[in-house]
Amino acid sequence: MKKTRFTHRIPLLNNTLTQENAQTAINCISNTEQYMGATDSLHDVIGQTWDAAFAASFMGGRASLYAIVQALGLQPGDQVLVPAFTCQCVTNAFSFNGVEIVFVDIELDTFAMAADALKNAITPKSKALLIQYTFGLVCRDIDVLLQTAREHKLWIIEDCAHATGGTYRSQALGTLGDIAFFSSERSKIVNTIQGGWVITNHPQLGESLMNVYAQTPLPPDEYINNLLYTVYRCWQDAPQSKQALAAGWLDEAERLTGYQTVPQMMTAELSGLFTEQYRWRMPDSVSQLLLQQLQQLPAIVRKRSEGAAFWSQWADEHNIRRAHNIDSANSTWLRFPILVDAEHKRNPKALADELNCDIGVWFTTPMHPQPLDLPHCPNGMYAAQHCVNLPTWLPDS
Template sequence: MKKRRIYTSYSPNTRIKDLLLDIAILFQPYSWFRGYYPSKIEEWFRNQYMTDNVFTYNYARSAIYEFLRAAGIGQNDEVIVPAFTCVAAINPVLWTGAKAVYADIDETYLSPGLGSFQKAFTDKTKAIFIQHTFGLSGDLEKTVDWAQEKGLIVLEDCTQVLNPFSQRQKILGTLGDAAVFSFGRDKVVSGVDGGVLVVNNSEFVEKMRNQQDLLKYPPTSWLLKEILYPLLWAKIKFGMKFGKLGKLLHYIFTKSGLLTRATDADEKLGLKPSYIPARLPNALARLAYRQLNDLEELNKHRAEISSIYDSGLKAISGVKRFSFPAGTILLRYPLLVRDAEKLNKYCTDRGIVLGDWYKTPVAPAEADINAAGYHSGDAPIAESVCSQIINLPTSININSSDAKYIVDVIKEFYLERS
């Protein structure tokens, strides 16, 4: 039996050097808020996406909210959103007073195709969100052409993709009027949290700048918990090696409120916390910037791990892989499987904690899906995918022997049932 536990989530990007940087940051409270790292991040995006119009925030959800406000979206407007997403992407629509209308997804790339957007379109539609789920992408150009014909604003959700080095993926982030990127704890590059908006349509820039000038920093208590997050998870994971100690630490850190979740309790009810929107603090920008500088290596690693899953999981009955063009970098490796819940448990019992994006069309499962404007049956394909999907880790802390072990455990599970 393998001893090391394998996690898909829970601070997956944190390497030893990130942890050391985090500790250094913890002891430099004078540079937590102000410093030059947010502008370093902006410069990085300006260079990659060849635009001057880059804005940074404490979350991608803040960026989405600020963009919708600048675009004048509000009461009586509708925004078409993918029915396989995170509540953090939907709430900003609701906070403007607009309605989120769900477009069902295409099962081959887990985001809506043109037909779904057309079906959800009404004379109240003002904007659409296109999303690169896990890094997969569909026939987006056609959708964007249609949206432009209809005079709709297009927000490109790049929170799960960041790969300007591949010729094919270079364009991701340039298709819509604006693109949003995330430095969330489980994202391509992590500052624990953080968001970037790249505005491609100059029409919105002045408003964005005016709004940005009025933004404040998030509270110190919020920031302290963000800085502690990688350290707390490192302690919990270490404790897990001694059985119950890890669980005890997790319980203590969660109950004390020190260990934060990706979305807080209010957000799961559709409410807006007071610290959204806010500026990106220097401390989080510094963490993210360290990983941005290693992005090519981090992405290459994800591709190598994905190829182990790809070849290892071929031809297993009960497992459906996704096909994707060369150059695609998967944030997590998605699979549609038979008996997803049983497989999940089987893997957990063998030390593998699989990813759960997404078990509900508006995730996480504890989110109030009705508050998000989703009604059961709105998106039957998404609902069916939610009941079958699991995701495997591709992050830098997963090595090739971990990936082969995951493959072996999944194979063993289906072999026992054949």
């Protein structure tokens, strides 16, 4: 393969953090500003952006999904249909509530649930369908998935963790089903290190959601400050900070002592154990960061679409199988997925060095990162063995 044009290593994470975000984090840690009322403002902005009657923010996409499970009133023994190419954060939110997960095979054009497989997976115990926009791609079978769910009277949950700002037939993703959640984790379209939110226009679900939200506590101050410290540290390490740091802006790192960066997943989560983060709502300081990030959303989606166009041409030139955007879809292209041989998946560093960019391995199993063998989901297993993903936040030409 020919080397790309990049003059520096292209990262997958923390692409959209700004100097304003870093300053906000420092302001909050130092108590010079607390941004009182930011969460109420955030909910107003979310409602306006997605034309949603109800909005509630939590401390993660996983916490948002956990709240949805409670708002839907799903009970132990109920079944939810989930694509066989997902993350343990998703499955935890169900299993922590005793809900049974039924994995459904995917298709390899958009790495989303396959409609035929869904029809064969529904049982009398099925109560909800999770439509996941993997890598920000609108599902190839989206119309049939929605129709099938409605025919069987299933609640439709849209997983927009990768798809903030996407549309289908000019309708915002997150408004096609009954209820939806989004993420602002550091690997996502917008970034507050951890965070997420839920929207719905369903009156019954909206009332239930707001009841759940009212009973959800804020995180401990120690966690909030560690998250804010992580915002600063991640911005400091990102390519976009170099010019400001070289000019001597906010050289305060040495004074920020006693804080720790927060991990993407807690150790307990990886063991399938409940953590309190699944039951936290978003504080004003993080809401202020998310408000700032959402102001950039149209430009972010546009830039990622440009990155996807670059990789589409590159993949076609090298005869590499890639994902495809369906008609009438404005996908967000959080990452650009390609299918490579199993050795490149097992050893992504070689390809990363060759391309001079970070390589993502979402997902290494149908329930990443936990080992899981699903013989009835051959496409999900194949994707886990062969799919790698490229960064779409690329430098301007």
